[in-house]
Amino acid sequence: MSLERWLIALFLVLLPSCATGAKAPPPQPGPEPPEDVRLYALDCGRAEIADMSAFGDEPRARELVASCYVIRHPRGTLVWDTGIDDTIAQTKGGVVHERTGIRFRVDTPLREHLRALNLSPADVDYVAFSHLHVDHAGNANLFPSSTWILNRRELEWATATPPPPTIEPELFSAYRTAKLKLLDGEADIFGDGAVRIVPTPGHTPGHQSLVLRLKRAGTLVISGDVCHTHANWQHRRVPPFNTDREESLRSMERLDALIGAAGARFVVQHEPDDLAALPRFPAFLD
Numbered sequence: 001m002s003l004e005r006w007l008i009a010l011f012l013v014l015l016p017s018c019a020t021g022a023k024a025p026p027p028q029p030g031p032e033p034p035e036d037v038r039l040y041a042l043d044c045g046r047a048e049i050a051d052m053s054a055f056g057d058e059p060r061a062r063e064l065v066a067s068c069y070v071i072r073h074p075r076g077t078l079v080w081d082t083g084i085d086d087t088i089a090q091t092k093g094g095v096v097h098e099r100t101g102i103r104f105r106v107d108t109p110l111r112e113h114l115r116a117l118n119l120s121p122a123d124v125d126y127v128a129f130s131h132l133h134v135d136h137a138g139n140a141n142l143f144p145s146s147t148w149i150l151n152r153r154e155l156e157w158a159t160a161t162p163p164p165p166t167i168e169p170e171l172f173s174a175y176r177t178a179k180l181k182l183l184d185g186e187a188d189i190f191g192d193g194a195v196r197i198v199p200t201p202g203h204t205p206g207h208q209s210l211v212l213r214l215k216r217a218g219t220l221v222i223s224g225d226v227c228h229t230h231a232n233w234q235h236r237r238v239p240p241f242n243t244d245r246e247e248s249l250r251s252m253e254r255l256d257a258l259i260g261a262a263g264a265r266f267v268v269q270h271e272p273d274d275l276a277a278l279p280r281f282p283a284f285l286d
């Protein structure tokens with residue numbers, strides 16, 4: 001090669017690196033995957049209920065929690081339920097939900113909880129929903145790049161026209177472009193039995209619960225809204241707005257049998273005591 005051609009070749013090789021010399025540093029990767037499965041329990045908002053008889057419980061006022069969960073598995077990160085809409089955090093004292101009269105409050109937005117774990121929404125591989133009510137799907141649209149794990153019946157029901165009265169489709173509109181993993185039954189998310197989703201329909205048509213097997217803490221069952229309170233679970237009481245009363249009762253029985261067989265700890269997602277009994281975020285169970 002002549003010197004001239006050699007110089008041109010050298011220039012062409014160097015050109016791309018010179019042109020990209022000013023580019024921004026690559027995004028910081030999320031934290032290293034943990035060795036064992038970890039469960040983080042998050043307070044994703046509070047719901048002030050004026051009269052619990054609306055939920056089939058005793059007629060009294062109560063505050064329920066909308067808990068959501070981050071599961072960090074060696075092979076990926078899953079968020080279970082997305083709580084109450086983060087924008088409500090901007091209003092101190094919360095806002096009264098027009099249709100239900102429930103006062104919703106968010107002290108710490110989900111995005112902030114994730115930041116405490118050095119995670120951005122884009123680091124979340126899977127977002128899974130027990131069901132699509134406003135206090136479970138409130139921040140669904142934070143996760144447009146995650147794979148959404150939904151029961152097929154739930155999505156069909158929740159996206160019907162007109163939408164069911166308990167559903168606000170704009171809260172989870174990103175399902176249209178997100179990667180979807182639609183379930184017709186049970187699913188073992190990472191293929192090792194550590195993170196399983198089981199159908200528990202009745203509260204809504206495609207309602208599902210989460211079963212976790214942790215190395216030290218053993219098996220936990222996270223309820224979704226198979227019941228809202230311990231009392232409703234004990235007395236097998238079904239909220240009048242559940243889509244199918246008989247199916248709700250059958251799901252309770254099936255889940256109870258699973259809990260008994262596995263010797264599992266049962267976490268009722270809306271019970272403040274159950275959240276308080278778990279390690280205080282950002283501490284975790286493993």
Ligand SMILES: [Zn+2]
Nearest residue numbers: 131133203225
């Ligand atoms: Zn619900």
